[in-house]
Amino acid sequence: MKYAGLILANLGRNKLRSLLTGGAIMLAVLLVVLLLTMPAGLDAFLDQIANNTRISVHNKAGIVYSMPFSFTRKVRQIDGVAAACATVWFGGAFEEEGRVTFPSFAIEAEHAAAVWPDYNIDPKQMADFLRYRDGAIVGRQNMQKYKWKIGDRVTLKSTIYGVNLDFRIVGEMPNDRSPLFWMQRTYLDEAVKAKRGTGLSMAGVIWVRVDDPNRVNAVMRQVDEMSRNSEAETASETEKSFFGNFFGSLQGFVTIILIVTGLVSLCIVFIAANTASMAVRERSGEIAVLKAIGFQRKTIFATLLAEAMLVASVAGLSGVVLAIAVTKMLRAFAGWNPSLGPLGAFIVTPTVIAQGVCLSLVVGLFAGLVPAFGAARKPVIEALREIF
Amino acid sequence: MLPLSYSIRNVRARPARTAMTASVIALVVVACSLFLGLISSLKHTLISTGDPLNLIIMRKGSDNDGSSILQKEAFEAIRYFDGIARDTADNPLVSPELVVQPFFRTRDGGRENVLVRGVEAVALAVHSNVHITAGRMINPSSSEAIVGKGVLGRYEGGELGSDLKFGRGTWKVVGIFDADGSSFESEVWVDVRELANDAKRTMPYSGIRMRAASAAQIEPLKQRIEADPKYALQAQSEVEYYSKQSESANSLYVLVIGIAILAGIGAGFGAANTMYAAVQARTAEIGTLRALGFSRLAILTSFQIEAIGLALVGFVMGAVATVGLAALLRLWLGGLAFGAATFTTNVVTLRVGPRDLISSFILSIAIGLVAGLGPAWRAARMRPVEALRKA
Numbered sequence: 001m002k003y004a005g006l007i008l009a010n011l012g013r014n015k016l017r018s019l020l021t022g023g024a025i026m027l028a029v030l031l032v033v034l035l036l037t038m039p040a041g042l043d044a045f046l047d048q049i050a051n052n053t054r055i056s057v058h059n060k061a062g063i064v065y066s067m068p069f070s071f072t073r074k075v076r077q078i079d080g081v082a083a084a085c086a087t088v089w090f091g092g093a094f095e096e097e098g099r100v101t102f103p104s105f106a107i108e109a110e111h112a113a114a115v116w117p118d119y120n121i122d123p124k125q126m127a128d129f130l131r132y133r134d135g136a137i138v139g140r141q142n143m144q145k146y147k148w149k150i151g152d153r154v155t156l157k158s159t160i161y162g163v164n165l166d167f168r169i170v171g172e173m174p175n176d177r178s179p180l181f182w183m184q185r186t187y188l189d190e191a192v193k194a195k196r197g198t199g200l201s202m203a204g205v206i207w208v209r210v211d212d213p214n215r216v217n218a219v220m221r222q223v224d225e226m227s228r229n230s231e232a233e234t235a236s237e238t239e240k241s242f243f244g245n246f247f248g249s250l251q252g253f254v255t256i257i258l259i260v261t262g263l264v265s266l267c268i269v270f271i272a273a274n275t276a277s278m279a280v281r282e283r284s285g286e287i288a289v290l291k292a293i294g295f296q297r298k299t300i301f302a303t304l305l306a307e308a309m310l311v312a313s314v315a316g317l318s319g320v321v322l323a324i325a326v327t328k329m330l331r332a333f334a335g336w337n338p339s340l341g342p343l344g345a346f347i348v349t350p351t352v353i354a355q356g357v358c359l360s361l362v363v364g365l366f367a368g369l370v371p372a373f374g375a376a377r378k379p380v381i382e383a384l385r386e387i388f
Numbered sequence: 389m390l391p392l393s394y395s396i397r398n399v400r401a402r403p404a405r406t407a408m409t410a411s412v413i414a415l416v417v418v419a420c421s422l423f424l425g426l427i428s429s430l431k432h433t434l435i436s437t438g439d440p441l442n443l444i445i446m447r448k449g450s451d452n453d454g455s456s457i458l459q460k461e462a463f464e465a466i467r468y469f470d471g472i473a474r475d476t477a478d479n480p481l482v483s484p485e486l487v488v489q490p491f492f493r494t495r496d497g498g499r500e501n502v503l504v505r506g507v508e509a510v511a512l513a514v515h516s517n518v519h520i521t522a523g524r525m526i527n528p529s530s531s532e533a534i535v536g537k538g539v540l541g542r543y544e545g546g547e548l549g550s551d552l553k554f555g556r557g558t559w560k561v562v563g564i565f566d567a568d569g570s571s572f573e574s575e576v577w578v579d580v581r582e583l584a585n586d587a588k589r590t591m592p593y594s595g596i597r598m599r600a601a602s603a604a605q606i607e608p609l610k611q612r613i614e615a616d617p618k619y620a621l622q623a624q625s626e627v628e629y630y631s632k633q634s635e636s637a638n639s640l641y642v643l644v645i646g647i648a649i650l651a652g653i654g655a656g657f658g659a660a661n662t663m664y665a666a667v668q669a670r671t672a673e674i675g676t677l678r679a680l681g682f683s684r685l686a687i688l689t690s691f692q693i694e695a696i697g698l699a700l701v702g703f704v705m706g707a708v709a710t711v712g713l714a715a716l717l718r719l720w721l722g723g724l725a726f727g728a729a730t731f732t733t734n735v736v737t738l739r740v741g742p743r744d745l746i747s748s749f750i751l752s753i754a755i756g757l758v759a760g761l762g763p764a765w766r767a768a769r770m771r772p773v774e775a776l777r778k779a
Contacts, residue, residue: 017661024657031650061555062490062501064454065587091455099451099632162449162620231588245499249733252724256426256738259717260419264651267415271658274408278665 003303010279010307021275022315025360028268029319030326033348033356035261037327039254040352041345042247045177046240051118052213053082056242057206057223060235063089066202067232072108074226075206080219082211083114086203090188092156092165092181100159102142104181106188106200109135115209119178125150125171133187136167139178143169156181163191177345208236250343257343265359268312272367276308280371287375288383301376308368309361316360323356324348390682390690398666399697406698409662413702413752414709416651421710421748423644425740427637430726433736434634437570438626439516441473443606445596445613448620452633453487453595454503454732460484460592462619469612471605472598475513481599483507483514486580488587489732490554492543500725502539503575503732504554506583514599518572523548523563528579534563536573538723538735552576555586571630574723574735597626648747652755655702659759663695667767674767675775688768695760696753703752707745714740 011018057075059065072086085108092104113126121137129135138148148154152169167183185200193199210219220236227234237245280287287300327346399406445466450456463484472480486506491499505511512518512525526532535546545552545561552559559578567573584592600606610623667674674687723735 017664020657020661020664024654024661027650027654027657031647031654034650035647060491061587062488064489064501065555091451093451157449159449159451159455162447248494248498249500249725252721252726252736253426255717255721255724256422259713260423260647263415263419267412267651267655267658270408270412270415271654271661274405274412274658275661277408278405278661 003299003306007303007307007310010283010303011311014279017275017278018311021271022311022318024271025268025312025315025363026319026322028264028271029316029356029360030322031264032261032268032359033320033323033352034326034330034346035257035264036352036355037323037346037348038257038343040349041347042250042254042342044347044349045342045345046243046247048177049239049243051209051239053210053216054115054239055208055210055216055220055223055236056239057084057208057234057236058204060233063204065232066204067206067227067234069201069203071227071232071234072203072206075208075223078219078222078226080210080212080215080222082209083111084206084208085111085115086185086206088185088188088200088202088204089160090156090181090183091159093159094156102139102179102181104156104183105204106183106185109182109184109186112137112182115207117209119173119175121171121173128170129182129184132168132170133184133190134166134168135170135184137171137173137180137182138169139173139180140176141179142181143172144176158188161188161192161195163188163195165191177342177347207239247342253343265363268359268363269366272308272312272363273370275311276304276367277371279307280304280375284375284378284383288378288380291380292384297376301372304372304375305365305368308372309364312360312364312367313357316357316363319360320348320353320356324353390677390686392693395690395694395697398670398694399701402666405662405665406701409659409698410702410705412655412658413699413755414706416648416655416755417703417706417748417752418710418713419651420644420648420751421706421740421744422713423647424744424747425710425714426724426736426738427640427644428741428744429724429736429739430637430640430734431634432739433569433571433573433734434630434637435627436517436568436630437572438628438630439599440625440627441600441603441606442514442626443598443600443609443613443623444626444629445598445621445623446594448622450595450622453485454489456594457589457591458484458593458595458621459619462621463593463596465616465619466596466598466613466621469609471601471609473601475510479510481510481514483511483597484580484593485511485595485597486583486587486589486592487594488555488583488589490587492539492546492554494543495541500543500733501731502543502554504583505575505577506580507577508580511577511597514597515567515572516599517570518565518567520563520565523561526562526577526579529582530579531557531559531582532562533559533576533578534565535561535576537564537566538573538737539576540564542722542725542735555583557582557586569737571734574733648751652751656755656759659695659698659755660762662698663691663760663763664766666694667691667763670767671770671775674770675772678770678772679776684768687770688764691764691767692757692760695764696756699752699756699759702755703749706748706752710740710745710748714738 059067072084075084088106090104090106091100093100109130129137148169150169155166157164189199210216223236224234327348330346446456467482474480488504489501492502533552539546548561548564550561552561600609613621613623717738723737726734726736
């Protein structure tokens with residue numbers, strides 16, 4: 001600690017250089033943290049929805065291959081099934097946007113509370129959802145993005161069924177990252193019947209909640225056995241596996257993000273190392289004098305290393321803090337981007353913060369190590385000879 | 389003016405530091421070009437899918453041909469409209485198609501939604517950029533499939549001659565096609581009737597593609613199709629349709645510009661450090677030059693050129709590294725998979741094109757300009773007497 005004064009004085013000697021180096025490291029750490037929030041957002045999303053007792057039942061051939069709606073009733077009779085809810089993709093789009101910007105589903109309203117208790121929807125709002133045939137429950141991310149309030153009316157056009165439906169928003173899913181939009185299956189059924197003469201006879205995905213985590217596998221097996229050799233054989237999987245597969249196609253993008261993150265990290269090492277070597281070279285005479293008057297090698301080594309580490313860690317920490325502020329802004333802007341999916345969530349998780357801090361410490365260490373080692377080892381005579 | 393060789397010699401005078409600073413700029417160039425290349429490859433894949441002469445006909449209100457449903461009668465009704473191109477046997481180039489997105493098992497055990505297109509033989513004439521490169525076209529009603537180049541080797545059973553399992557059936561792969569890098573290459577084509585049976589669709593088609601006889605025929609054709617009161621159809625040019633699909637990639641550009649600005653400023657700071665050190669080390673030299681009569685402007689320009697030279701070295705290193713890295717990534721990862729807006733997988737080949745490199749070039753010049761400004765200004769302002777006294 002008694003050398004703190006020396007270290008600070010050295011840093012203050014060329015303030016501009018210290019500031020530029022610090023600024024460069026800060027920006028690079030900011031960038032690394034921002035990039036890392038993207039895959040972290042995907043992981044966080046998968047963890048958040050990974051309710052270990054909820055499973056998805058869908059046609060083995062694909063989600064667009066539907067199942068008979070009546071299969072839902074059979075699933076409910078299976079031992080261990082606490083609740084089941086059939087969902088149908090509505091593909092709702094705003095007239096003005098002309099394309100699907102958030103996922104909308106027609107669901108069996110009376111079973112929703114039992115299948116998704118973890119969504120924490122206000123029971124009063126759930127009761128309203130059941131009461132109004134045109135009721136809709138909307139994820140908070142959508143509520144914020146479109147500035148909706150409970151009681152608002154919205155019109156969505158179905159890209160699947162070609163019907164325009166008016167909704168009354170009666171409740172919200174209190175989760176900042178939920179882009180969902182739920183409507184009553186019966187409401188869509190009536191509209192489709194009016195248009196085509198026949199109503200909805202199928203289900204896209206049946207979500208099932210099992211009463212005991214230990215029975216999940218048994219229930220999945222039983223559901224799939226029940227549908228074997230029928231027109232629509234099913235494949236059941238856990239919720240986490242379902243969404244993991246669903247977003248598997250983002251892996252290519254994640255790879256590129258990680259490569260770029262690595263490149264930027266390498267940049268920081270170069271910038272910091274360059275500065276450290278400049279500082280040591282300029283001061284080689286001074287260092288020789290310090291040694292000549294009795295400072296030990298390890299002391300000199302330690303002070304030089306501490307100097308590099310101090311700059312890197314202070315800059316790195318400010319980068320992390322800045323990243324938290326920037327992600328707040330990004331979230332307000334971006335919303336749900338269909339091509340980014342949960343990669344665009346921009347949440348700074350504790351892991352990402354730890355990674356950012358570790359990176360700056362490692363950078364300081366690497367960048368300071370070589371020049372400090374060189375300076376500490378350089379024979380006094382040689383260094384002094386260079387000056388005089 | 390100071391000769392250019394003075395600046396060049398100075399850049400070369402301290403190879404270690406030049407290399408270090410240039411590497412920082414090079415890394416920024418690699419990061420930005422790679423990202424830009426990725427987005428432009430994605431856009432290219434989608435946009436090049438559209439043929440300027442082709443129209444896509446869907447049910448009104450559908451935003452992609454995966455969500456549209458059409459009756460057989462609709463196809464019959466518009467098939468013989470005027471203005472549609474004809475083949476040598478005088479058959480209209482109208483291709484009824486069904487799009488389904490079943491699960492495919494990937495080789496590494498994952499699962500992806502792949503776009504399977506049910507077609508008739510006429511499809512090859514309508515989609516002029518699709519060419520069979522190996523094997524042959526499917527025969528109707530024989531459970532055969534042809535696969536795009538991007539599908540090849542990505543999924544279990546996705547090779548010529550092997551059995552591909554999707555939907556409810558098993559399909560024999562009899563041909564492979566390429567489509568000039570467009571998203572057709574991520575598709576699997578089978579017989580339209582068989583696909584409708586497999587997917588248990590009562591209405592056999594999801595959309596119709598047709599080829600106009602000439603560009604002038606497109607508008608009248610569109611109007612005639614949309615005027616039909618019975619089937620409520622919408623006609624759109626393929627180019628328009630696929631550019632709309634690629635719109636979601638545009639917001640990615642904002643992301644890359646943000647990254648480029650942040651990384652660019654960071655690298656600029658690093659370069660400025662190097663230049664300040666260079667100015668400081670050459671105080672005596674600058675004093676001498678001033679004493680010899682070189683103007684402030686000459687000194688300023690010379691240092692500015694030096695900074696830009698440094699950035700150029702960085703750019704060249706970065707550009708070479710990017711091209712190499714992109715080639716390596718293509719070898720290592722093959723195509724990069726993207727979930728398109730329609731929830732099907734698009735296999736994109738990563739290519740860093742000249743335009744991406746030009747953007748990075750502009751970025752590195754900007755870094756050099758901004759990083760050189762402060763140090764060059766400091767050098768130009770030096771008073772000759774004081775500078776010489778320091779020496």
